[in-house]
Amino acid sequence: MIKPGWMLDTLIFWVLFATITVAAILARRGKVLRIRWLPALEGIKDGVGRAVEMNQPVHFSPGAGTMLSGDWATQTVAAISILAYVSRLCAKYGARLLVSYPYAEWLPLIEEAYKSGFILEGRSERINPADLRPYLGGSFNVGVMRRLLDEKPATVINVGPIIWDSVDIGETAKRIGAIMIGGTARLLQLPYVVLTSDYVFIGEELYAAGAVASGDPFQINTVGSQDVGKYFVLVMLVLGIILLALGLPINAWLSI
Amino acid sequence: MSIFTTIRRNIDRAFLTFFMLFLLIAYPLAPTTDFGKFMTSWYTKITGWITVLGAWAIMIGVFALVRNNLKNIYKRAEGWYYDAVTIVSFVIFVVAGFMGGSTGPIMTWLTTNVTRAVSTALLGIEAFLATSAYYRAYRLKTLDAAILLISSLIVLMWMGPVFGYLFPQINDLAVWLLLNPNSAAQRAMFVGIGLGLIALAVRSMLGRERYGA
Secondary structure, three states: OEOOOOHHHHHHHHHHHHHHHHHHHHHHHOOOOOOOOOHHHHHHHHHHHHHHHHOOOEEEEOOOOOOOOHHHHHHHHHHHHHHHHHHHHHHHHOOOEEEEEOOHHHHHHHHHHHHHHHHHOOOHHHOOHHHEEEOOHHHHHHHHHHHHHHHOOOEEEEEOOOOOHHHHHHHHHHHOOOEEEEEEOOOOOHHHHHHHOOEEEEOHHHHHHHHHHHOOHHHHHHHHOHHHHHHHHHHHHHHHHHHHHOOOOHHHHHOO | OOHHHHHHHHHHHHHHHHHHHHHHHHOOEOOOOHHHHHHHHHHHHHHHHHHHHHHHHHHHHHHHHHHHHHHHHHHOOOOHHHHHHHHHHHHHHHHHHHOOOOOOHHHHHHHHHHHHHHHHHHHHHHHHHHHHHHHHHOOOOOHHHHHHHHHHHHHHHHHOHHHHHHOOHHHHHHHHHHHHHHHHHHHHHHHHHHHHHHHHHHHHHOOOOOOOO
């Protein structure tokens, strides 16, 4: 019934999926898991505060690889959650928010996330559609670089499926003296993001950021319950090393 | 709240949950039994629909983009001339697309002489920006920075063939670095990213991942 070699993978996936779902539902009964606060979220707060003090804008971009499919789409979704958080902070403290994006198909969601913070904080008069600017496809990097040099934002946030915009945007941010906050779950680009950023959402932190920032117990439990999966992997690793050392056919067992 | 209002408010979430669960169940199934055949055939159909939905999303995005740009031009908003450039470029590419498709002579000319030329020039800038980033990051201030610097130098020397020729041990050391500490750290991160993805899927499916008001 299951494809050959997929039984164990499927079983592990459903166990983890069920654990995360149950933990999320338990939040309704008041059982909230404790999770650590992400330093990069603190960095966003500091960055918005700095922008207000310096009377300069905050710049947000969701990475140059905002595609509609696959892993990059999920990273874009996570980036848009962070945009909603940034928008709310900017509305609350009175900072101007500039958004640059590389593909038109995400515009409705980006527009919604941009407006949401201002509406929730009762500052809808500060919404300015001209602050949302497209730099489509290959023109994204150079467009954002030019915009950063022109507008001189105090804080630059580039999170999501980053391709090679990590270095371009990061270095331009340094050149104008801005705080740089980066983040991606693309391992190929992560070193460059770490290299050029002051605060970083590393890998899974990108997915967790929106949930952690929301403060919603339901969402927080989905993040906290991921630790069950990590402990499970750790146990499997240790067990695998021991069984392999004993000469047991563990590879054959794992490919059922 | 009436039952109809409840249905109307939750119908999108219900559809999303249904299709996500269906795809998750059908994905690992083999078409060896009647049930397996039924599930895999519908899986193929639904993934085909996703392509159509993607095309619609692009259309909605393009309409929203044109609307926003035209609004900015009409209101003479800050930087409105960039919006005018976007609209003109958009029209040129759409016309080129209709006259011969994506592989037609006009589109090929535009791609070769405009898009590719600009992209290549941009890629050239990359080397200088990356060098300045490395210069700032690779300073021997802490133990971590020292480890990073030494490992990077070893891999860099491995990439430059002359060093491998002069000091053959560099090759083994660089390959060991990439296959052991590097792979171990990457796999650990993959586990975290995979779990984060599942959690994001659960939140999206239950309609709790918020993007707006």
